[in-house]
Amino acid sequence: MRIKHKSIGDRIFELCNGLLMIILAVVMLYPIINTVAVSFNDATDTLRGGIYIWPRQFTWYNYEVIWQTANLGVAFGVSVARTVIASALNVFLTAMVAYTLIRQDFVLKRFVTIIFVLTMYVNAGLIPGYLLNKSLGLLNNFWVYILPGLVSAFDLIIVRTYMKSIPGSLIESAQIDGAGEFKIFLTVILPLATPVLATVALFCAVAQWNSWFDTYIYCGSAKNLTTLQYELMKALSTSMNQSGSTANVLNADQAANQVTPTSIRAAITIVAAVPILCVYPFLQKYFVQGMTLGSVKE
Amino acid sequence: MRAVAKTANKPGNKKSFWQKCLQQKTLIFMSLPLVLLKILFAYVPLLGWVMAFQNYKPAKSFFDQDWAGLAKFEFLFKDAVFLRDIRNTLAMSLINLVLGFVTAILLALLLNEIKNVVFKRTIQTISYMPHFLSWVIVAGIVQNVLSTDSGIVNDILLRIGAIDSSINFLGEPKYFWGIVGASNVWKEVGWNTIIYLASMSAIDPSLYEAAEMDGAGRFNKILHVTLPAIKSTFIILLIMNIGNILNAGFEVQYLLGNGPIQDVSETIDIFVLKYGMQKNDYALGTAAGIFKSVISVILVFGANWISGKLGEDKLV
Numbered sequence: 001m002r003i004k005h006k007s008i009g010d011r012i013f014e015l016c017n018g019l020l021m022i023i024l025a026v027v028m029l030y031p032i033i034n035t036v037a038v039s040f041n042d043a044t045d046t047l048r049g050g051i052y053i054w055p056r057q058f059t060w061y062n063y064e065v066i067w068q069t070a071n072l073g074v075a076f077g078v079s080v081a082r083t084v085i086a087s088a089l090n091v092f093l094t095a096m097v098a099y100t101l102i103r104q105d106f107v108l109k110r111f112v113t114i115i116f117v118l119t120m121y122v123n124a125g126l127i128p129g130y131l132l133n134k135s136l137g138l139l140n141n142f143w144v145y146i147l148p149g150l151v152s153a154f155d156l157i158i159v160r161t162y163m164k165s166i167p168g169s170l171i172e173s174a175q176i177d178g179a180g181e182f183k184i185f186l187t188v189i190l191p192l193a194t195p196v197l198a199t200v201a202l203f204c205a206v207a208q209w210n211s212w213f214d215t216y217i218y219c220g221s222a223k224n225l226t227t228l229q230y231e232l233m234k235a236l237s238t239s240m241n242q243s244g245s246t247a248n249v250l251n252a253d254q255a256a257n258q259v260t261p262t263s264i265r266a267a268i269t270i271v272a273a274v275p276i277l278c279v280y281p282f283l284q285k286y287f288v289q290g291m292t293l294g295s296v297k298e
Numbered sequence: 299m300r301a302v303a304k305t306a307n308k309p310g311n312k313k314s315f316w317q318k319c320l321q322q323k324t325l326i327f328m329s330l331p332l333v334l335l336k337i338l339f340a341y342v343p344l345l346g347w348v349m350a351f352q353n354y355k356p357a358k359s360f361f362d363q364d365w366a367g368l369a370k371f372e373f374l375f376k377d378a379v380f381l382r383d384i385r386n387t388l389a390m391s392l393i394n395l396v397l398g399f400v401t402a403i404l405l406a407l408l409l410n411e412i413k414n415v416v417f418k419r420t421i422q423t424i425s426y427m428p429h430f431l432s433w434v435i436v437a438g439i440v441q442n443v444l445s446t447d448s449g450i451v452n453d454i455l456l457r458i459g460a461i462d463s464s465i466n467f468l469g470e471p472k473y474f475w476g477i478v479g480a481s482n483v484w485k486e487v488g489w490n491t492i493i494y495l496a497s498m499s500a501i502d503p504s505l506y507e508a509a510e511m512d513g514a515g516r517f518n519k520i521l522h523v524t525l526p527a528i529k530s531t532f533i534i535l536l537i538m539n540i541g542n543i544l545n546a547g548f549e550v551q552y553l554l555g556n557g558p559i560q561d562v563s564e565t566i567d568i569f570v571l572k573y574g575m576q577k578n579d580y581a582l583g584t585a586a587g588i589f590k591s592v593i594s595v596i597l598v599f600g601a602n603w604i605s606g607k608l609g610e611d612k613l614v
Contacts, residue, residue: 014411014413021421024405024424028424028425028428031439031443046448049448050448096329101329103325106325108325115333119341121541121598122341122344124344124346124347125587125588127580127587128343128587147335148339151332180324181324181325229435232434232438236437262442266442269438269439276430277427291492292492
């Protein structure tokens with residue numbers, strides 16, 4: 001057993017490294033904390049500047065305003081619905097296809113694998129995809145959020161890689177007991193694959209929750225299908241265009257209890273970010289595992 | 299293991315393909331519908347590529363379209379806007395690629411040197427956070443941070459006296475590529491360390507001990523043990539990223555690239571969106587999309603082939 005003595009150089013390195021990491025953490029966290037502070041600060045007061053990590057004139061007003069206007073209730077509902085439905089469907093269907101691929105004797109194994117893996121490289125592009133969805137009647141249709149992306153090749157590969165580590169003898173003994181394929185999948189494989197399925201659910205949920213472009217392209221004119229991120233995008237572009245007009249609001253003394261694009265955007269940002277930020281720290285083990293499985297070669 | 303495979307295969311080998319299909323109908327029923335769905339959404343749109351060779355008018359049926367040959371492609375490669383967009387895409391991609399790899403490997407190495415588990419975990423958790431934010435949120439954050447009246451960057455620069463008056467970072471073309479690069483690093487650097495940290499944790503500790511015996515210091519251990527151990531991970535990620543070189547990202551440029559800086563912010567994807575969806579020139583938009591897809595596939599397989607030739611790991 002050797003006892004290691006830290007040299008002076010080691011200590012200096014560790015100190016600098018630690019400091020550097022703390023700076024990194026501040027750079028990552030500050031913009032979010034600042035946005036929270038702005039969202040809870042009086043809008044006209046914010047224009048005077050100097051809001052850093054704490055609101056100066058605390059108010060709920062920005063949140064009240066976005067809740068009443070901006071179609072935000074609907075947007076929140078649609079965002080939640082697409083996230084939940086897509087994640088649930090994706091997890092179940094990805095697991096089901098992955099199960100057929102771990103069956104060594106499955107006749108279509110190679111065919112199914114190739115069809116899925118090639119989708120990672122083949123990309124028809126925006127316009128052919130748009131025209132297809134249009135001809136399928138998916139314009140201004142909730143299912144355009146769900147169907148085109150169902151069962152991704154990446155997810156399929158990580159679930160398959162994980163399921164391969166489940167002992168084949170479990171499947172065999174279930175077969176001897178007379179269980180059919182679907183029953184084996186449901187009662188033997190699915191429960192054992194929960195850790196990797198949590199990963200898939202997380203990846204899918206994040207992508208769904210954060211998506212705005214599909215709303216913009218496919219459901220831009222359907223008010224009842226708008227999403228939180230799309231509303232935020234609209235708020236962002238208004239505030240980019242109006243950035244010159246903040247001065248007149250500032251001059252008007254009677255402008256107390258008003259809202260500005262900046263404050264509105266801060267409040268919507270927080271509503272759109274908080275659900276995921278509350279969840280991800282607890283799922284760390286799952287996404288780290290998913291990324292590691294995903295880097296395993298074919 | 300081998301015995302298991304034999305018993306499973308033996309009866310199968312004697313049967314014809316169709317007999318096997320009948321026997322495995324449940325398995326087929328479990329996977330085929332999703333294969334068809336995938337074919338519909340990933341491969342059927344490829345038929346739309348025909349549009350790029352036509353003067354496509356949505357009102358006409360397929361057989362009534364006028365054929366245009368390669369005219370759309372000729373137009374594209376003579377179009378100054380498209381060529382500019384290729385330049386922008388490549389520039390921002392390369393910046394993202396180099397910055398992305400360098401910062402992720404550097405951060406992973408530094409995290410790997412932290413001995414205090416709780417501190418390391420906390421920093422990791424914080425560094426993953428921006429990955430979970432959407433580009434809409436990140437674009438808003440970038441806009442706030444760089445704003446001329448209350449943005450923290452101008453605030454700090456003014457306080458330390460580096461500048462005399464606020465810089466309008468988002469209004470001047472010369473800053474845009476740098477801003478895109480920095481936003482990408484901010485959003486993804488923590489996330490990108492995950493894979494490297496995983497391969498670092500798989501390194502046999504005896505290698506470090508042996509290096510120590512040979513008198514290697516911290517720096518030499520990183521150079522001769524850690525870096526070689528993550529080489530294959532690095533190469534696989536590089537191959538995957540080279541295929542994405544024409545995907546410079548679309549959202550951040552679309553969201554932050556307002557009027558005056560279009561010259562440096564517009565990418566191929568935005569070109570496709572503009573011509574295809576806003577000006578309804580489906581044929582031209584499709585032609586630009588084809589160019590992008592074909593180059594991407596060539597790049598992936600090219601990089602993969604070169605990597606194989608050099609005796610490195612291959613992706614496919």
